[in-house]
Amino acid sequence: MVSQLQALSAVEITSLIRSGQLSAREALASHIDQIQKVNESINAVVITDFERAAEAATAADEAQAQGAELGLLHGLPMTHKDTFNTAGLRSTQGSPAFAENVPEHDDLQIARLKAAGAIRTGKTNVPEFGAGSHTFNEVFGTTTNPYATDKSAGGSSGGVAAAIAARIQPLGDGSDMGGSLRIPGSFCNVFGFRPSYGVIPLGSAGNAHAWLARSGPMARTVADVALFMQASAGNDKIHTGNTLSGQDFASLHPELKGARIGYCFDFGLNVPVEPEVIEVLRGQLAVFEQAGAILEEATIDFSDADEVFSVTRAFDFATGLGGLVREHPELVKPEVIWNVNKGLALDADAMISAAAARTRLGEAVDSYFERFDFFLSPAAQVLPFDATWRYPEQVAGVPSETYLDWMRSACLLSATSLPVIAMPGGFTASGLPVGWQLAANHYRDVELLNAAAGYEEATHFADRAPALAQLDTEAAQ
Numbered sequence: 001m002v003s004q005l006q007a008l009s010a011v012e013i014t015s016l017i018r019s020g021q022l023s024a025r026e027a028l029a030s031h032i033d034q035i036q037k038v039n040e041s042i043n044a045v046v047i048t049d050f051e052r053a054a055e056a057a058t059a060a061d062e063a064q065a066q067g068a069e070l071g072l073l074h075g076l077p078m079t080h081k082d083t084f085n086t087a088g089l090r091s092t093q094g095s096p097a098f099a100e101n102v103p104e105h106d107d108l109q110i111a112r113l114k115a116a117g118a119i120r121t122g123k124t125n126v127p128e129f130g131a132g133s134h135t136f137n138e139v140f141g142t143t144t145n146p147y148a149t150d151k152s153a154g155g156s157s158g159g160v161a162a163a164i165a166a167r168i169q170p171l172g173d174g175s176d177m178g179g180s181l182r183i184p185g186s187f188c189n190v191f192g193f194r195p196s197y198g199v200i201p202l203g204s205a206g207n208a209h210a211w212l213a214r215s216g217p218m219a220r221t222v223a224d225v226a227l228f229m230q231a232s233a234g235n236d237k238i239h240t241g242n243t244l245s246g247q248d249f250a251s252l253h254p255e256l257k258g259a260r261i262g263y264c265f266d267f268g269l270n271v272p273v274e275p276e277v278i279e280v281l282r283g284q285l286a287v288f289e290q291a292g293a294i295l296e297e298a299t300i301d302f303s304d305a306d307e308v309f310s311v312t313r314a315f316d317f318a319t320g321l322g323g324l325v326r327e328h329p330e331l332v333k334p335e336v337i338w339n340v341n342k343g344l345a346l347d348a349d350a351m352i353s354a355a356a357a358r359t360r361l362g363e364a365v366d367s368y369f370e371r372f373d374f375f376l377s378p379a380a381q382v383l384p385f386d387a388t389w390r391y392p393e394q395v396a397g398v399p400s401e402t403y404l405d406w407m408r409s410a411c412l413l414s415a416t417s418l419p420v421i422a423m424p425g426g427f428t429a430s431g432l433p434v435g436w437q438l439a440a441n442h443y444r445d446v447e448l449l450n451a452a453a454g455y456e457e458a459t460h461f462a463d464r465a466p467a468l469a470q471l472d473t474e475a476a477q
Helices: 010-019 024-041 050-065 108-115 158-165 182-188 222-232 274-284 287-291 305-326 332-344 348-369 405-416 445-459
Strands: 045-048 077-081 119-124 148-152 171-176 191-194 212-221 260-263 295-298 374-378 420-427 432-441
Touching: 010 222, 024 050, 024 077, 024 119, 024 212, 045 158, 045 182, 045 332, 050 119, 077 108, 077 158, 077 171, 077 432, 108 171, 108 222, 119 182, 158 171, 158 182, 158 212, 171 191, 171 222, 182 191, 182 405, 182 420, 182 432, 191 222, 191 445, 222 445, 274 374, 274 420, 274 432, 287 295, 287 445, 305 348, 305 405, 348 405, 374 405, 405 432, 420 445, 432 445
Parallel strands: 077 119, 260 295, 260 374
Antiparallel strands: 045 119, 171 212, 191 212, 191 420, 374 432, 420 432
16 A cells, blocks of 8 residues: 555655655655555565665755755655665675675766755665666566566666556656666556667766667656656766756646657567557557547668667677676676677677668668657567566567567667657556657657657556555545
């Protein structure tokens, strides 16, 4: 069960704190209470920092009483994804190699959330090094789905997605290379936003110009996604071409009327998608049309996307984890070793070919957006699956050759570098969530959120809480 407070959005909670109707200490106590009620069932929050959180909440209330300037997220309790470094708090990457790692400094994303007033309460579970879209590791075990606790919550932001769906918190930070915001968003009935390159800088010690992975928010409302972006967006040291700042996300204008949307279920490449996923999503196409959007079955030409994604991912894995795999392969899961070795085996011909493929893919993207404003497709090819699996070994009868094949719906769009948001798309007859992903042209992030908010207004799927987080009506009275 969940208290009335835990059913609120981040916008609503921070508004109550600012108005003095709710203290940061009260918000924190409710948050911790919900962790204690539901986390045993889903294993989403794996590291806690409650004592320091209590000190921070007290300081937040004192600062407010003294008339201090308040940040956008003042007093909002929040756990963080365990692939982010958090100063003074274990940051394990879900790996035995870093099981006791305690960094001295916050990563940029965490520092910006703290500066905006968020109160750190712990860390959420991830796959080892964020590899794969199913959240399990040898350090903390498996995170499961609040809507069906024997199923996967997705990944790699599976811990935060499950926490948000279970009403532990309304808003959280994640990251996405091959669907790590979008697949758990789809599995857990929440929004997951992958911004354009550089809108929220995501540094890499070995390659500051890495572009495939992104940092972004997860939430139950698009307004909360926008609030996170207000607090987090803006350039850092590396020039990326980004011109968006937090202020650009300060107001939403939900709108689908007149939007030209191309949609495709197989990406024009016969990508296998489970029939039940297509059935649920196809039933939602009328929602877009009733809201005034202009729909046409069409797709970006993704012919070169697989090569771009696989080579870039392999290079990034080798850059970031090659040294660890060489020195301590016994501490790393086989999927990561495979991906690193693919990167270490790249030669000049492979890199030249991938560069040409990325150029052609960019031209295909430009051509598509001459006709359309958005591209609509399934966020995940499968329904939430048995949480004891490492990954689905087949999709719609098609065998998976690698641990990435079932994530291809998300990987193809990652290769384009476009901003993409996962949106709740309804439920199967058995109650499992299904999700869309909606993409816009480069740096059209604000327009993308406006369109997603228009869809949200027409559906409100994320309002449907899982059974373990149904509103406690007695407490609400």
